[in-house]
Amino acid sequence: MSNIKINPQALEAINNYSIDWDNIGFGKCMAPTMIVADYNNGKWGDLEMVPYGNLTLSPTCKVFHYAQEIFEGMKAYRVDRNGPLLFRPYENAKRFNISAERMVMPTLNEDLFVESVKVMAAHCKDFIPTKTGESLYIRPFMFATEEHLGIKPADQFKYMVLASPSGAYFSSDSITIQIERRYTRACPGGTGYAKTGGNYAASLKAVKEARERGFDQTLWLDSEHKRYLEELSGMNIFCLINGELHTPAMTESILDGITRRSLIDLAKSYGITVHESKMDIDELIAQIQNGSCTEAFACGTAAIITPIGGFGETDGKKYELKESFGPIASKLRDGLLSIQEGRTEDPFNWIVDLSKL
Numbered sequence: 293m294s295n296i297k298i299n300p301q302a303l304e305a306i307n308n309y310s311i312d313w314d315n316i317g318f319g320k321c322m323a324p325t326m327i328v329a330d331y332n333n334g335k336w337g338d339l340e341m342v343p344y345g346n347l348t349l350s351p352t353c354k355v356f357h358y359a360q361e362i363f364e365g366m367k368a369y370r371v372d373r374n375g376p377l378l379f380r381p382y383e384n385a386k387r388f389n390i391s392a393e394r395m396v397m398p399t400l401n402e403d404l405f406v407e408s409v410k411v412m413a414a415h416c417k418d419f420i421p422t423k424t425g426e427s428l429y430i431r432p433f434m435f436a437t438e439e440h441l442g443i444k445p446a447d448q449f450k451y452m453v454l455a456s457p458s459g460a461y462f463s464s465d466s467i468t469i470q471i472e473r474r475y476t477r478a479c480p481g482g483t484g485y486a487k488t489g490g491n492y493a494a495s496l497k498a499v500k501e502a503r504e505r506g507f508d509q510t511l512w513l514d515s516e517h518k519r520y521l522e523e524l525s526g527m528n529i530f531c532l533i534n535g536e537l538h539t540p541a542m543t544e545s546i547l548d549g550i551t552r553r554s555l556i557d558l559a560k561s562y563g564i565t566v567h568e569s570k571m572d573i574d575e576l577i578a579q580i581q582n583g584s585c586t587e588a589f590a591c592g593t594a595a596i597i598t599p600i601g602g603f604g605e606t607d608g609k610k611y612e613l614k615e616s617f618g619p620i621a622s623k624l625r626d627g628l629l630s631i632q633e634g635r636t637e638d639p640f641n642w643i644v645d646l647s648k649l
């Protein structure tokens with residue numbers, strides 16, 4: 293028995309939906325249905341699947357003024373018509389509640405969170421792309437709906453789940469990264485580890501300026517010393533140095549990526565040594581220049597593994613990697629995707645196969 297109500301109009305919207313498979317892009321084509329639930333008087337109301345559509349909200353909802361908002365990014369896979377398959381959905385449920393706690397928002401029962409994602413993936417299964425690297429991107433999120441301009445934590449919220457048949461996040465095979473030495477995304481004691489819109493808003497100016505200089509993303513350094521690598525906004529980072537993988541150790545200003553954690557386990561299972569430690573930007577530059585750093589890549593739910601072709605500075609200095617899509621990035625990408633897409637054994641028990649429920 294499902295805990296989620298299914299509105300008959302949502303089923304009608306699903307039946308009448310058609311999709312232009314050649315133009316799905318990333319996050320722009322929306323599935324015809326969504327899940328909504330409201331939090332009032334200290335408890336969650338029923339979750340309901342309804343047709344996808346606009347919301348009517350008071351302009352005084354606190355989210356518009358004080359940004360009390362959190363979200364998750366997940367994918368359902370159906371390559372070779374397997375599944376639908378979900379990847380580690382309870383990890384997203386846990387992180388959602390960690391973000392909720394930081395942003396003074398109510399938590400959602402983990403089983404209910406996962407059930408809401410399962411219901412969306414199962415009902416949208418015909419809109420899940422079947423080519424490798426493509427998927428149904430699922431976006432659970434929650435925001436403050438209390439109507440009041442006073443600055444205090446809201447007591448009314450809306451939880452929603454959207455889905456978007458999606459292709460690659462980046463249009464190129466590899467990306468270039470500007471080392472961000474001026475702006476800061478997050479700081480100790482801040483919200484960097486929470487998946488909240490404000491962290492992404494804080495990144496936009498730097499990314500806009502980096503794009504104007506020809507880069508794809510910015511590499512955030514720690515706010516105190518402007519020296520230690522953190523993350524790339526929406527993605528974590530790995531570098532291959534002397535044949536071993538290095539990624540910044542978690543701090544409270546880095547988002548704890550589920551893809552990052554999965555890659556650490558996968559790489560170790562291949563016999564690759566992985567270091568989670570402080571990474572100094574000047575040391576990394578020297579390692580690129582002396583050839584000991586041979587590969588670097590970004591990873592995240594949306595980005596999967598995207599190789600980094602090189603880094604650069606705002607003054608025009610460039611540090612090119614030897615390999616723009618090296619063998620380790622390629623092996624890990626293939627290994628991860630083939631587990632996620634159900635094309636190989638899943639020794640880690642990461643996959644939830646919705647066809648077997």
Ligand code: COI
Nearest residue numbers: 365366526592593594595
């Ligand atoms: C994700 O990978 O799910 C994210 O939230 C990142 C965003 C850039 C789409």
